[in-house]
């Protein structure tokens with residue numbers, strides 16, 4: 001394990017948002033991207049190794065279990081439509097990396113807790129303590145049609161199920177004490193029965209006997225990440241999450257969200273430092289501001305209107321086809337599918353008086369996240385401001401295309417953050433939990449964890 005003299009208390013945490021071709025919808029049309037990267041595992045390896053060279057805390061893979069990522073009219077122009085499933089990606093990347101955390105998204109609406117707890121505990125073993133689960137309740141309505149439903153259950157219902165789901169998963173991750181498996185050949189005792197805990201959960205949504213057929217994992221339990229920003233989402237995060245991926249495009253909104261989630265933790269007996277809030281940060285890096293703007297404009301010009309309109313329609317839960325592209329956004333009916341993220345976009349359109357075309361151009365790149373186009377120093381200024389103002393503990397970095405966007409960030413922005421003493425120069429720990437400065441959770445059975453704890 002590498003130890004350094006870094007003052008980690010004042011360090012940002014950084015995730016790399018994984019979209020193999022790039023986050024930008026038009027990234028596959030960019031001459032320097034790899035259009036086949038979604039199904040070319042070698043490209044994932046290069047990305048992970050570059051991120052590790054940049055000392056990122058984690059790779060973060062969002063997910064949707066549906067190919068219908070946009071309106072049907074624009075679908076044949078989308079690169080998001082087919083790529084290697086995140087769990088398979090991360091398990092395979094474990095063998096090509098040493099320190100970087102491996103976080104996959106999995107839905108509490110369409111998974112089952114036993115199978116999910118088992119997979120993540122196994123990923124934690126395979127990666128020697130680098131697994132994280134991004135808990136989501138599912139944003140893409142078409143996912144429902146792949147799981148025997150016409151539509152998602154209502155959001156409040158999804159969150160009730162999510163809460164019980166998380167409780168069951170955590171319970172299962174506590175099935176075994178660390179020293180349960182004695183494997184004593186002489187006596188013939190494989191495990192100590194007093195150190196096995198049968199969950200026997202009976203709730204509204206799940207009946208799960210347990211125990212898990214995977215032992216306690218290297219981090220005690222995989223790191224629990226969450227993405228969901230409504231009141232219900234914030235409450236669940238305050239109760240259970242260790243990292244929150246947020247979508248906030250303005251400092252004031254970011255500060256309110258940060259205070260809102262951390263402020264709720266006391267009632268669950270939790271220390272606010274034990275949850276790291278990472279807003280998405282979409283960046284285009286240039287050696288000069290003019291160069292960055294030119295790179296940005298070049299990418300925006302590649303967005304086909306069918307794609308921009310389709311994505312925007314899906315995000316706001318309202319079909320905009322037929323509305324004039326150079327006219328304003330119409331008044332929208334209330335809808336709860338992706339409410340918190342729709343609000344960010346609609347608010348942006350109103351605030352800046354944007355036409356539908358201007359809005360989809362803005363949205364299709366950054367998807368409602370904070371966006372900075374500039375030099376490494378300008379990007380670091382924004383990051384530092386959000387960090388100092390308690391709007392962020394770090395960022396989930398969203399790059400327009402790979403590999404160029406990531407190289408620009410690792411070679412330009414990371415050294416700038418390091419010069420300012422805002423980011424590590426070496427990993428502090430071999431585990432994701434250790435690098436994030438998160439403690440090993442206490443076990444549910446009154447035993448003090450003996451694993452490495454960062455704080």
Ligand SMILES: Cc1cc2nc3c(=O)[nH]c(=O)nc-3n(C[C@H](O)[C@H](O)[C@H](O)COP(=O)(O)O)c2cc1C
Pocket residue numbers: 061062063064105107136137138139140155227228229230231232233234245246247337338339340341
């Ligand atoms: C920052 C952020 C990231 C999200 N990532 C995903 C994702 O990868 N896959 C998915 O199906 N839903 C994703 N969601 C959607 C949530 O699962 C949720 O269904 C939706 O946001 C509605 O809940 P909310 O209003 O609490 O945010 C994300 C939401 C947010 C805010």
